[in-house]
Amino acid sequence: MEDWQDLLEGLNDAQREAVTTTEGFVRVLAGAGSGKTRALTHRFAYLVEELGILPGNILCVTFTNKAATEMRSRIHALTGDNDTGYINTFHGFCVSILQEDSHAVGYPKSFLVLDNADIDDMLAKIYEERGLTLRDMTYGQARDMFEMRKLVQQPDYYKELIALPLTALKEKYDRAQTKQDILFYGYLYEEKKCFGLDYNDLIKFSLHIFAEHEDIRKKWQQRLEYIMIDEFQDIDEPQYRLMNVLCGWHKNLFVVGDPDQTIYTWRGASGRYLLDFDTHFPGTKTIYMLENYRSTPEILSVVNSLIAKNTSRIEKDLVPVKGHGHKVICHHATAASEEASWLAGEMARLHEEGVAYREMAVLYRAHYITRSIEEQLLRAEIPYMIYSGVQFFARREIKDALSYLRLLAYRDDLSFLRVVNVPKRNIGQRRRKFLTEYAEAHEMTLYQAMQASIEDPIWKGTKAREFLQLVEGLADVSEGASVSEVLAEVLDRSGYEAMLRTEGSQARLDNLAELKQSVREYEVSCGEEAGLTDYLAHAALFTNQDVGDPGDKVKLMTVHTAKGLEFPYVFLVALNEGVFPSRKTRTPEAMEEERRLAFVAMTRAEKGLYLSDAEGLNIDGSMRYPSRFILDIDHALLDFTAPLPERLVRAARDFVRASARRLSRQTESLAFREGDRVTHRVFGDGTVVAIDAEKGAYVIHFDELATNRSIAFRAKLQKIG
C-alpha cells in the first residue's frame, strides 16, 4: 500500500485518475506543460509495480526517440528493472515487430533499416547505371518522390516489393522508361537486394503481416495487454491503423494529446483522431488536464491570448500553478542584425545574473534564420549548439562508423561499399566494378565476391586482403563484447580514427566521441536488449536530439524540433510575416497550424519568454511586417522594450487583413483539395500536393513529370479515382 502511495505522490487529481484508470479506452485531453509525460511515466510504473503487469506486455509509443529514451530511464529508475518493455516511436516498435516476424514476408532477421544516407548511396548507384544527373532530379527530390509514391500514388507498392523475386524487380527497373519509374524501381530493387526497409516500409510491412497472418497478429495483440500513446494529436493514418489492430484483443488503450499542439498535418497527421476518439471507441473515458506546471502566469496569459484567436478549436485555457515571474518581453528591431545583437545582449545579461547558457534556447520557424544570430553569438562569445541541420546520425563519420558495425553484423553490400575504401585501401571504381560484376555473375554479396576472388591479380597493390582480415578479426572480437567495445575496436583497428587525426579533423573526432557516449547510454538504458543487431536496427531511427548533453551552451532549434521539450528561458525570434507565419502558408487551416506552432514555441518557456521581430525584406523580396501572432496577443500582457511604431502596426494589420481575405476567398470555392488525384489534358494524371492561394494555383505532382507544376485554378482539371 505504501509503494502505491509513493507512486501517486506529487501527482494532481487528474494525473492520478489518468494513472489509476488502467482498463478500457481512456483519452486524456491535456494542455501544454500539464504533466502528460509525467502521468504517462507514472502510469507505466503503476501498471508494473501495483498491478504486476510485465513490462514486456506494455507498449508505450512516444513521438520522438528522445522522449522514449527519457521514459526508459525513468521507468528503469522507478522499477529498477532492466526490462523496460516496448517504449518506442511507432517506427521503432515496427522494427521490434519485424525483428521477430519478418520471416512472414520472406525477409531475414538481418534486414536493414535505411536512413537518408543509405537511400542516397543507392541513388548514386542508380544515377550512375542509368546516366542520370542531379540536374534531372536532386537526391532530396528523389526521396520526396519515393515518399509521395509510397504514401499517395502507389500505396500498394509494398505488395510488389514483398512478392516479386529480385530478378523480376530488376526487370521492372531495366524496362522502366520514365525518370520516375527508373528511380522508383531502381530503388525498390536496391532495397530488396539488401533487405533494406525505409520508414514507410516499416509500417506498411507490419500492417501487411498483421493482415495476412492471423496467428502473428493475435500473438502481438495478446502480448500487448496495455497500450499507451503520447502526442496523439499528431498521429497519421497508417499509425492509427496499426494502433487499431494492436489494441484489438485486450482493448486497453490510453491516449494523451493536446489538440492545440497539432503541428504535423503537413506530413499527413490529423488532429481528428484525438477529437473523434470517443466516437470510434464507445465507452471512452475522457480526462482533462489543464493545470500548467511549467510556465509562469505571465507566460500563460500570453499563450492563452494567442491561441484563442484560432477559430476551429475546443476552447480551453491553461491554468497556472507556478508563482509569478516577469512579464513577457517583446522587442522590435529595425534590422535582423540588430535583433540578433539585442538577443546576444540579453543572453549575456542573464548569464551575468547567474543563468547557465544551457538554460536558454533560441527557437525559430526555419533554419535560414540562424545566420545573423550565429554571427552575433560568435561575436559575443556565447557558446551555442544548433540542433539538427545535418542530423547527427547522418554525418559522414557517424555513418561510416555505423557502416563498419553493420558490415560486421550483416556483411551487406551497402555498408561494404561505404567503408571498403575508407580509409584508402586503393580499391577504386575499377575494382569496385569488377566486384559488382563478379557478385552478379555468381549471385553473391560483394563481400563474398571479394573473398572468392582474393587471389585474382586485380587485388595486387591493394589492401583487400587486410580488409577481409580486419572484418573477420573484428567479427571474432564482437562475439560476447558490448557494442561500445566493438565500436572502439573498429575505429582503432580500421585506422579510421588515425585517418581523422592525420587530417586534423577535430570536429569529426569529437562527433565520434559523442557517438561512443551515446552508445554507452543506449547500453545502460536498454539493459539486456543491447546487442549489436538491436542497436543497429534502432540506430537508423535516431536523430541528433538523441545525443547527450553538449555542455553549457545555448540551444538553437526550430519549433518543430522543440516539441515536447522545455527550457527556463526561450527566445522566439523572427516573428515576422513571411517568416512566422511562413510565407508558404496557403490556406486558413494552415494558418491555424502556424498559430499552433507559435503556441508550441511559447509554451516551452518556464521562467522567461522573449519575443522579437525585425524589419527588412524577406527572401522573396516582400516587406517584413511584425507577425500577426504578436498582434494577436493582448498588448497589455507584453513588456515592449520600446513602443511599436503606430504606423507600422497599422500597416501590419492592413497586410494581415488583406492576406486573410485572400486565403479564404481563394480556398472557399476550390474544386480540389490536397491529395486529390486529377487529370490534365496535356500532363496526364497527377496528385495535388499543395494549394498556392497566393499565386492562385494548385501545385501538382504529375506522374510523368520530374518536377511539380503550378496549374492555375482556372485551368480545366478533372478529378479521378
Ligand SMILES: Nc1ncnc2c1ncn2[C@@H]1O[C@H](COP(=O)(O)OP(=O)(O)OP(=O)(O)O)[C@@H](O)[C@H]1O
Ligand atoms: N503534479 C506535478 N507537480 C509538480 N510539477 C509537475 C507535476 N506534473 C508535471 N510537473 C512538471 O511540469 C513540467 C511539464 O510536465 P511534462 O513535461 O510532463 O508536460 P507535458 O504535458 O508533456 O508538456 P507539453 O505537452 O507542453 O510538452 C515538467 O517540468 C514536470 O516536471
